Amino acid sequence: MKLKGTELDYQGAVSVESTPAGAKPWRIPYEQQELFLPKSLLRQTEVPAGVRITFKSDSRTAVLHVEGSDVERTIDCVVDGKLHQSVDMTPNQEVCRFDNLPENSSRVELFLPQKKGPLIVRELELDHGASYSHIEDNRLRWISYGSSITQCEEASGPSRTWPALVANHFDWHSTNLGYSGNCHLEMMVARMIRELPADLISICAGINIMGVSSMSERTFQAALIGFVQVVREKHPHTPIILQSPIFAEKESRETHPNKVDLTLQIMRTIVRETVEVMQGQGDNNLYYLDGLEVFGEEWKDSFPDKLHPDAEGYVNMSKQMIQLIEQLGLGTQLKPTAVI
Template sequence: MSVIPAKDPRLTWSGTISLEEGPGWVKPWRIPRGDLDLYSPGESGLAGRAEMPSGVRVRLATDAEELAVGCEPLAEDGRFDLCVGGQIVATAPYAAGATEVCFEGLPAGEKSVEIWLSPAMPVAVRHIALPEGAYCEKSEDTRLRWVAYGSSITHCRTAGSPATTWPGVVARARDFNLTSLGFGGQCHADPFIARLIRDLPADFISVKIGINIYGAASLGPRAFCPAVLGTIATIRDGHPHTPFAVCSPIWGHDRETTPNMIGLTLEQMRAEVAEAVEAFKRRGDENIYYIDGLKLFDESLAEHLPDNLHPDATGYEIMGENFLEEVFGVQGVEVGEKPR
């Protein structure tokens, strides 16, 4: 086999914010690793979630019909996906402790492949191994860029496989270059995340906000709507005209009408997210859209919410299909052809 080191410039790391380099390996992060004290101070668990590569892909052009990903020992059982042209052509399961994940039966001929890493654990890649004689060239990702911010329901650690998270379903269907900022338990309208999105190139932005704030009671009735307004305003500072979907929580069982410890219900939070979007519309923002979370996942899908909070693997795929229909069908969001 021909070994391509993870640091080789022929490999494109898509969906990453920063890369950590160790002795012979590269680990993707979804926040700037050099600024962990700003993004994840004190007792915050954001760093641990940002170290998990949800939506991160290793991209290359090759004619190989098989390849292997060499990595540091993986912490638990999981899967990687390999996609060509947005289609999953191979899924490779592995067991805890594995140091190699192998794909076989890839389409013949020249192609750009994307290896979707597991969203459920940190992954430090050592190399890509190709058969002798197979070529490897850089495949730049020039597709329209989508930045998606959200909670564990956007992180999707329990998706069936890495490319079947709901953002993965949408990105593959729309041919987007996805950057997923879904952080399990850690979507609290953090100012530094809003600043990060502000400064990233983006052709489409989505923010799905509320459920972590409800669960942790991190913002009360006085602060919740202002925090949503501030998140939108900060992002708009860098992307004044980019299509922007602001999503409220999906159906949440008894959380719908049961106040949390500081008096918020999901029904109330949806109304406040909707009002925040309307405030920007009243000021002339014609490219911001309110997406009711119940349009993405409502009570009729309760069988796919096994813990009454997180969708199961099928639920995530349904949620992706519903996002496609609601955002690009019903609401008619149009995403431009040039990065902003």
């Protein structure tokens, strides 16, 4: 059985472009790509982080045909919520094969690469005579917006990023909007999140803004408020977690001011105060999460470049997030609010 890339379901994608070569998942509405500036942001929206091809089948094999690339890529096969097989693809490799799938009809998710450029899917090949059906995903929906630390390029595979692990733990549908180097509270991203169905939204802001001095103390808090308020236009009651940056030793960012006199310590205070201000205005579904509680200095050995957690670090970060989300009352207690 062969299915064209354009016939498949891509969960976690915002849109899917039909190209002459096959299906290309995007993490923005691709028809509006010229509005998602700068180009550095646009390039990251092509990376299918958190996107998975989902289906139900009793096929013992699944062979994914993709357009070749000049970079190494990893695709994970998750069966009924458990990692079944991970395939590391060499540059220019176009075929990814998964074997020994369960005999009984199972929920299969093929997690696409979370790094290094776009992916175009040509076709999916299953055993002759095997069953195949689409899966209607009615689970609670979580959107996570952030930087490379949400995209998780250093994770050992695309199903082992911290957002994927957290979503798997709570059995949530996940949309990963981590844009490496490009989390700067762009209004087009806020407008996009506003239009997406969500039962929980998390926003981790600050590390990219600090790194390139794209906002000052004068503009950062106003941008945070504006971003949340735009999302609130169609998510008036959806829980939103506003998280400050995790620990970072690189360039002494914790205490050494950048070009506009911001440090990570100052930014955490601004994020916390922003949440307090908006709570004071009646937003009772806005929650603050201190990045140092998520991954603080005690985990510094997990930062090989003093900025990004390594593969094991992201696994540990997922465990921290699960505990903190539960403490906020937003884990197993989360209620549906998606109405879009």
